Every structure is written in C-alpha cells, then in structure tokens.
Amino acid sequence: MRPRHATAMAFVAVLLLCAAGRGPAWAQAKDSCGFFQGAVRSGEVIPDKLLLADWRGALRCLAGILDGLKPAVEDAPQAEAWKQVVRAAGAIRIIIANNDPAKLLGADDKAGLPINPAITAFRTFATLDAVSTLAYAARSDDENARLNALLVLGNVIDNQTVCVPIDHLYFKDIGIKGRANLLSVVSVVAPWAYKQNYENIDAVYHYTSDLLKNSHDDVRQTLAILDNIRKRLDYQSTLTNPNKDASLPEDLRACKSYRSKWAGDRLKYAF
Amino acid sequence: MTATTNGVESDPAGDAPATAAASDGKQHKARHSNPNRPEPPQTLWDHFWQAVSSGLFFMIVGTGFLAVANYTMGSAHSSFSFVLVVVGVAILLYGTGTQGIGQFHSHVGAATYRVALAGGAGVLAFCVGIGIVWKANDIKDAFQIEKKYLRVVIQPDVSDGVSQTIFSNYVANISFDGESVPVARRGNTVEALVYYYLNRTRSGTLSVDFYFMGPPESRSSIEVDHASKTFPLVLSDQVRGDSNGGLDFPAYTGSSGSLLISLQATETKKLETADNNQRSRPASGQPVVPPLFPTEQ
Numbered sequence: 001m002r003p004r005h006a007t008a009m010a011f012v013a014v015l016l017l018c019a020a021g022r023g024p025a026w027a028q029a030k031d032s033c034g035f036f037q038g039a040v041r042s043g044e045v046i047p048d049k050l051l052l053a054d055w056r057g058a059l060r061c062l063a064g065i066l067d068g069l070k071p072a073v074e075d076a077p078q079a080e081a082w083k084q085v086v087r088a089a090g091a092i093r094i095i096i097a098n099n100d101p102a103k104l105l106g107a108d109d110k111a112g113l114p115i116n117p118a119i120t121a122f123r124t125f126a127t128l129d130a131v132s133t134l135a136y137a138a139r140s141d142d143e144n145a146r147l148n149a150l151l152v153l154g155n156v157i158d159n160q161t162v163c164v165p166i167d168h169l170y171f172k173d174i175g176i177k178g179r180a181n182l183l184s185v186v187s188v189v190a191p192w193a194y195k196q197n198y199e200n201i202d203a204v205y206h207y208t209s210d211l212l213k214n215s216h217d218d219v220r221q222t223l224a225i226l227d228n229i230r231k232r233l234d235y236q237s238t239l240t241n242p243n244k245d246a247s248l249p250e251d252l253r254a255c256k257s258y259r260s261k262w263a264g265d266r267l268k269y270a271f
Numbered sequence: 272m273t274a275t276t277n278g279v280e281s282d283p284a285g286d287a288p289a290t291a292a293a294s295d296g297k298q299h300k301a302r303h304s305n306p307n308r309p310e311p312p313q314t315l316w317d318h319f320w321q322a323v324s325s326g327l328f329f330m331i332v333g334t335g336f337l338a339v340a341n342y343t344m345g346s347a348h349s350s351f352s353f354v355l356v357v358v359g360v361a362i363l364l365y366g367t368g369t370q371g372i373g374q375f376h377s378h379v380g381a382a383t384y385r386v387a388l389a390g391g392a393g394v395l396a397f398c399v400g401i402g403i404v405w406k407a408n409d410i411k412d413a414f415q416i417e418k419k420y421l422r423v424v425i426q427p428d429v430s431d432g433v434s435q436t437i438f439s440n441y442v443a444n445i446s447f448d449g450e451s452v453p454v455a456r457r458g459n460t461v462e463a464l465v466y467y468y469l470n471r472t473r474s475g476t477l478s479v480d481f482y483f484m485g486p487p488e489s490r491s492s493i494e495v496d497h498a499s500k501t502f503p504l505v506l507s508d509q510v511r512g513d514s515n516g517g518l519d520f521p522a523y524t525g526s527s528g529s530l531l532i533s534l535q536a537t538e539t540k541k542l543e544t545a546d547n548n549q550r551s552r553p554a555s556g557q558p559v560v561p562p563l564f565p566t567e568q
Contacts, residue, residue: 043429043435045435045436045438045459046435046436047436047439048436048437048439048440051436086429086430086432087429087432089432090431090432090433090435090436091432091436093432093433093493094433094436094437094491094493096493097491097492097493097494098491100491100492101547102492103488103491103492106488113547115547115548115549115550116547116548119548120550144430144431144432147431148431148432150542151542154542154545155542155544155545155548156548157545158549158550184542184563184564185542187563187564188542188545188546188549188563189549191546191549191560191561192549224564225564228561228563228564231561232560232561232563235558235560235561238558239557239558
C-alpha cells in the first residue's frame, strides 16, 4: 500500500469516527428512526432542538412507532407499553405546539388561521393502526397515556380516521373516562363529517345514549359531551351545502379498509 | 503518743509549732502596718496594672475568647474555632491559677496533717485530660460542625410526556426557607446543594422556580412560562444517599421521594382549538360552529 493511500484511509477512518460521535442529530440527518425508537423504548430524553430541526422526519418516525405499538396495547397491555405511548405522544404534542400557526404568525385570534402544518404532516404519516394505538391509550386505565393520547387524537382526527374511535366506542366494557374521551374525539369531526362518517357518528350517538339511559354511574359529563355531539351534528343542517350530503372524497376513504373489532355491521362505509 | 509528719518529730503537746507560726504572722502583719512608714499613693496607672494582672481579668479575657469561638463556630473554619477555644481555655485557666481550693489542718493528737486539695488549673487540666481520652469522638464532632451538603435532585415529571423534552428550555431558581442555594444542571436534572449540620436535623421548605429562558415568542403553547413548586424537606445524616456528586455531596433520599416538576402549560390540556385543524371546515361566513366540550378526562 502506498503511503498516500494509507493516509487517505486514515483520513476516512477519522471522518467515520467523528460521524459516529455526533450522536442522534447525525442519525436523524441520515433519515433513521433508530434514535426515536430507542428514546421511546428507554425513556432517553429527546432533545427539544431535535424536534424543532427536522420535525417532519420526527413525526414520520413517531407515527411509525405508534403503529408498531398497537399489538402491545391491544391485548393485556403492560405499564411499559403505556409509558412508550406517553413518550411518543408527548413528543408529537411538542411538535404540534411548536408549529402552532398562532405562534408562528404571531396572531392572537386563532380564527381563520391555516391548519397546523404538523397536524397535516402527521395525518399523512399516520396509519389506522397508529390512530388505533392512540384510541386504546385514550380509553386506558393509565391517566397519563389517556391524557396525552386524547390531546393528540383530538387534534389529528378527521374524516379519514374517525372510524377508529367510533369502533372503540362499541366496546361493551369501555370505561367511563375512556368513553368520554373518545366521544370528545368524535365530536371534533361532527360539524364537518361527510355522509358516511355523519351516519356512523349519528349511530354511535344513539347507541351510547341508549346505553347510558339506565346507567347508575355518574355519567353527567358523558351526557354533556353527547349533547355537544348532537349540537355539532345538527349544525350541519344550518349550512347550505353541508358535508353530510356529500360522500367521502377519494383521498379520505381510508376507513373503507378498516376492519372493525367491536362495531360489526354498525360501522358502515358504503360508496 | 508520738506522731511523725514528714519525718519530723513533733512536740507531743502539739502546741509549739502553731504558736510559733501565729506569733510570726502577727509580727509580719505588724511590719506592714507600721504607721511610721506611709505607703506611697497609688496612681491610676498602678490601678490599671493591678487590674490587668488580676486573675479575674484573665478569666474575663478567656471567657471572651470562648464566646467568640462559640459565636463564630459554624461560619469559621473548624481549625480556627479550635485555636480560639484552646487560647480561651488557656487564658481562663491562667486566671484561675493553680492554687489550693481548700486546706485542712489537723490538730489531732501529736501530729498535724496539712491536706491541700489541688484546684483551679490543675483540676481542670486533669478533667480535660480525662475528657479528651473519654470523649475523643464527640470532641472531634464538636469541632466539625461546619456545613454538610446534600444534593437535592429535581427532575422533570416524565409522566406528562412533555416536561422531560422541554426541560432544557428552563432555568431554575431554588431557595430553602428563603435562602438561595447553589443550583447546577446535570444532564436532564437540576441539583440544589442544601446544607445542614452534622448530627443535627434541618427541616424547611424547598421552593423551586423554573423560568422559560428563551425569548417569549419562542415559547410554545405547551410550555409554561413559569413553574413553581415547594417541597418540605428534612435534612439529616439519615437521608444521605448515593455519592455520585462526590463523597462530600451525597444525594438527598428523603421520604418525599423524587422531586418532580411539570413544565406543561395546563391550558393545553383541552381540545378547544381542535376545530382549527379540520381540513373540511366550511368557508368563512357560515354560522358559528358550536364550541367543543372542554374535555379533560
């Protein structure tokens, strides 16, 4: 080997060593989700700056992590599974908060602002399984998982994914807090639900209302949320061209392929 | 009966030496009280030197040293306190003098017994000597009452899902019972050094304040501008934990457990703004949408 070649190889080796020492930021730049997977699994701190620098890449990784957590939270979930959901959902909440249009544009009035770009991006990356993981967490016994999942789910839910919380609402052993959370999530879509979603929301409204008629539990808050759903569904009747009269657009028909677990035939997506 | 004292044969009657001594004392007193030889008048300077030469003066000075040692103990270095105490005791003992604190003359039979009890410095030195040997460890502790420190570790509340990540955006101001304490950041924790005295318990309230340290416009809605929390602490040798901060700075492991603080803004725990992110929103000019129920379950 010539001395010049040896020098060049040594130089490359030094560069590789430097690259290895640059840590998560470098890994992120290399389009890897390994750092986020490790951080969500181990509880290692995800630097806030990392969530600012390449938040789209982070969202893609975090959506993938939520997708992969579905089997862990589906059947007899352990506390560790909820911790991972909290870490992932917490990071998503931070990204959403960092990209708040009101903050970016310096606007005090939130009316008329564009959609949060982080929420739009998450909707692009999130699968129905990822949304299902959040739905499981939003109705879990773990308070922190419940709150974090609700705050993400409530913001990212739309006509494309609302079938998931509707399906969970048909689970007969759902808890009071979990039911209230998922009803709140569904209520977000109610004023602008397209035909299929409108009918499914209306159906779950009637199902839950009938279920709670003779309930001996304290479900006053749930009944208030149901009342809110009714008002928001009826709001569409005040519009000249309400979404409920139009079938779901082609790009929002992900729920057509959703296989319900509890709703059965009560969740319909006929086109 | 004949008795012997110090090897000297005494008069059986036992009166002769006492009588001689008494008569000698009278003559000595008479010499000094001779009115024909008037004593020179004492000046103020003489009075001063008499005062500063008296035993009482040295006892007062010694006590003063001890008082200063007691007053500065804790704030001054232990070796300085030790020097003050030693000097104070030495001067105090010099003032008391090593003299008999009691005498006993016996006139029983033919012998005369003169018993003198050692007193003053002699007794005190003897007692101090025994005390040093007997209470060596306690004496060491007595001169080691300088402050001991515990590292009180404050961590972000990881359960809320966001505080751990945004923790680095905050700067901490911590006080214990109103007294500011040194604070250092160590990884994703903040450590406060709170002192207590060895073998003593110090109870108080740790007040923790976290301030967002970036410009206001960079703070997201999820981050609180200022978080404040108080923790009741009981500091003593019994709550000394690991020594990751060095042997002199063990971690606090009190009954209150981990000291956690949440930096999450509470107003973000609601879904009130979710409507803004619906892409199928009707165009402006439509009737107002019924607001979302402010859920927080």
